[in-house]
Each structure stands twice: as structure tokens, then as C-alpha cells.
Amino acid sequence: MNSLQLYNTLTRTKAIFEPLNPPFVGMYLCGPTVYGYAHLGHARPAISFDVLFRYLKHQGYQVRYVRNITDVGHLADEVNDRGEDKLIRQAKLEQLEPMEVAQRFTDAYHIDMDALEVLRPSIEPRATGHIPEQIRLIQEILANGFAYEAHGSVYFNVRKYNESYPYGTLSGRKIEDLMEGYRTLEGQDEKQSPLDFALWKKATPEHLMQWDSPWGRGYPGWHIECTAMSTRYLGTTFDIHCGGLDLMFPHHEAEIAQANAAFHPCEGTHRNEARTWLHCNLITINGQKMGKSLNNFITLQQLFTGNHPALERAYAPMVVRFFILQSHYRSTLDFSNDALTAAGKAYRKLSDLLYSLQQLVLYANDVEDDGNPVWEIPRNLEKNCLDSINDDLNTAKVIAHLFGVSTWFNTLKQDVKLLQSLPGQVLKKMVNVYETWFQEILGLQLIEPPSKEILAGVMELVISFRQQAKLAKDYASADKIREELQLLNITLKDSREGTYWSYEPKQE
């Protein structure tokens, strides 16, 4: 497979990816609503589409990757809760400004994503920073006749829209089917139809976040922000829109409707906002979706620290990343301690493999391609990885290919003669291919070198061995330890209370 194929939710088929304006690629991912800490579920789209971002860049595209921050909360519970905003609810609970809540969880999100080696997007727009854009978009939709105003709120007219464009193409829904589901609901007096959704909501005086608009003071609806921000930075039709499966309906469906109604009102053919729509599946826990509303989620911080009753131990961020990449993004992925532990061991194996390769290549000879069939190994690895990622981002298969060379290499490592007989450039090629796929594209990093805590533990151990030598009157060994450490700029200081150590780099 020579070129990237992606499964487009719109067409339900895989198709070769062709950018609208090569070498430029625009991609958008619906980012987090920042009213709580990110959980394992948030990691999935961030990581899956991070790999896409990395791969597109690797292929030489100039990618503008927009991932928004939703800091005007969506409505918490429209029917029962008088439409209280999630962020506002959280702010009231904690006696904070809504923006304080948003800031705190945005920062936390960044910390978690950085730990997972998720690259920062090209643009990370905030919904509250794009209120004028959202208002303008609503005005367009109103002017084109696809929305109506009611008591200071504005609603999208789904039935009207459906006369010009098929509504529900992304999620495979028909308006009649949807109506059946709504029959039981009541209230919603302002809406002409229960299918309609708010573009702008009138704010009550107590509402903490509100803005002036042509329709009075209020706040934007639940779907308009993404249409406003994606089209602002990527154009009215762009390449790739991604998100979690649970956003497909109604969020993405609404986005498409809004974009068509605002930008392509007379065309009859709908542009769908983005040409390719990608959806990653959900992470389940005991076969059930992990979600805030179900209250069965595990935050990333809990995962990293092991501080959760469902966790048998802590899992490093790279283990979490590896765990997610070991399945295909469109499959459900079931969380369990066993699965995470297995992923951790597998990740360590690959990490060790790359580390040894990097060490060994330092001693490689300069023999170039000499027709030795061993050259096929790195070449095949590269080709296989490429074929797999091109097949709708099959990272699971890429990982399998990386494992494919482990036996060959580990055997080689233990056989000096065989190693010396090898053209050295093969190893260099191997390192190059491995680094490209493991680090650059999958975004997996090597297991971290020893930290400060480890050094402290090791020093304690060394000092205790020296103490034993002194007690045994083996002063030669004791002095040797002190002298050798001094060569590493570590000074041992004996005192009545015990031995201390300090590190002082020598001034050259």
C-alpha cells in the first residue's frame, strides 16, 4: 500500500487520502471540555490522531492541526437542571470563577498530554476566545433561513435544513427515526421541533458566563464553537475532522449542518465541513464504556500514580500510550490491569531493543551495501511498517512488525562473530528505521534514564558497602570507593553522624 488510506465515516469505506491543497493539510480534533481531569478515554483520540499528525508530517505534508479547548461548558442536563453549564456548576461547587476552573483543567490536560508525548497542536483555540466568530456564524445561518429566533435564543431548524440537505448522513440517521426517539420528551417549548438544537441561548442574570449578542445577552450553543473554530482556521471545507465515536451524533452531525447552512446555502450538494471524518472507538472498562456520566472512569493522573481502587499498580504514561496503540483506533479497547501489565512488558522489550541497537551502532563498521541479503531486514521492516500505517493507521500491526526483528537482533547481540561479519551500515539503517517508527511516528520514547531518586538510592547503597569495609578494617576498599567516586566529582564526607555526599562539577 503506497499511499495512506483512511476509513471515512461519511462514506463508510476506506479511501486514499488526498489533501485539498497539497502540501498543506488541515485537520481538526474536538478537544476536551475543561471541567475535570482528563481520563483514559480522553487519551484515545489525542494519541490516535497524534499519530496521524506525526505521520502526515513525516510524509512531508505541512499540517495545520487544530485541537480546541471547550471552556464554555456544554449544558449539563438540559431537561432536569434548568440548563446549567458544566463549567459553571463546577465553579459554584468550588467557589471559583469559571475561567479559573477552565484554566486549571486546561493546564492539567497539557501536563497529562505532554506526559503521553502527545504533540501540541498547531493551534489550540478556546471557545470563549471565539464568541464573535460564533455570533457571525449564527447570523449567517439565520440569514440563509436555516435558523429561527425565539425569546432571545436561536435554534437551528433541522426540518428546514433537511429539505435542502440530508440531515444525519454521518451517523446514518433518518429524521423520522429520530422523531420516534423524541416522542417521549416534552417541554422544550421554544423549539419548533425536538430535533432542533440551540445555536445561541439566552442567559438568565445568574448565569456566570454571558456575552452580548444581536439577540440579547446569552451564550453560544453546544455545537457552534467547533464549526466556528475549525472553519476559521482551516477554511469552510477542510481535509480531516476527527473525534471520539460518541461525538458523531449529535455533535458532528450538527457541525456539518451548521457549516452547510452557513457557507454553502445554495449549492444543494453538501460539503460536510470536512472531506474525511475519522472516529475512534471507545475505551471500555469491564466491557462498559468509560465515561464521566457513568462515573466509572480512571483519570490519567490516577493511572500514572496507581491511586485508584481499580488499579493494582501505577502505569507509566508510555505504557498507556503503548496500550492504546496496540489496538486499532476503530476497535473498542477493554481496560484491565492484566492488559496494561502485558502492554508494559511488551513496551519495555521494544524500548530495550532500540536502546541496544543505539549502543551497538556506535561500534558498527563502515561497510556499505555489499549485496548481503541481511539488508533485506531493515528494508522489509520499513516497507511493512509503511504498509500497515497506510492501511487506516494500523498501529497494532506496526508494533507487530517492530517485534518481528527482535529475535534476529537479540541473537545477533549475543554472537560477536556474526555481528562483526555484518556490514555496519545495516545496523545504522536499522536504528534509523526503528527510531523513525518507534519514536517519531508512534511517539514512544525510550524508558527514562535513572532519576534523582535512583541516584540517591544507589549512593546510599555504595556508602553502606564502604561502611562495611571500614568496619572490617578493609581500608583499601573503603579508600578505593572514595577515590573512584571523586573521579566522578562526587565527594564523600565522613562525619560523626554518618557519611554524606555532594556533587561538584569541576571548573575546567
Added chain:
RNA sequence: GGUGACAUGGCCGAGAGGCUAGGCACGGGUCUGCAACACCCUUUACGGGGGUUCGAAUCCCUCUGUCACCUCCA
């Protein structure tokens, strides 16, 4: 009720008409002062029942089970 998925060996998970995916775990062995690592061997699966085919885990029908969406959710 409507819509859409999915069921793969002890576990996790790719694959999608013929060719061992892979990882983890288990058992046996080599190496090793012990351990770890590594290597070798072993274990061969596609929910049930029909059908299409020379051949099906892969296509079709059917049954069973699980899940998701239809309301905020990554």
C-alpha cells in the same frame, strides 16, 4: 422502539476466501554462582446452526450473546 457495531487460543489484540500476525501468561529446555535478560521448543483459535466455494475465521442466511448511539460525554 429506531440505528450501528462487535463476538478470534488462558488473557489482550491484528487479520478479512488458501500462506505461523504480534504481545502477555503457562509448561519444557539452553545460558547463568543465584536471579533477571536473551534464545530454542511446546500450546494452533476464530460464538451456535445452515449455505456459497475445490477451499471460509474471512462471503451469504439465521440464531444467540455483548456493546454503543438516539440526552452531556473522548
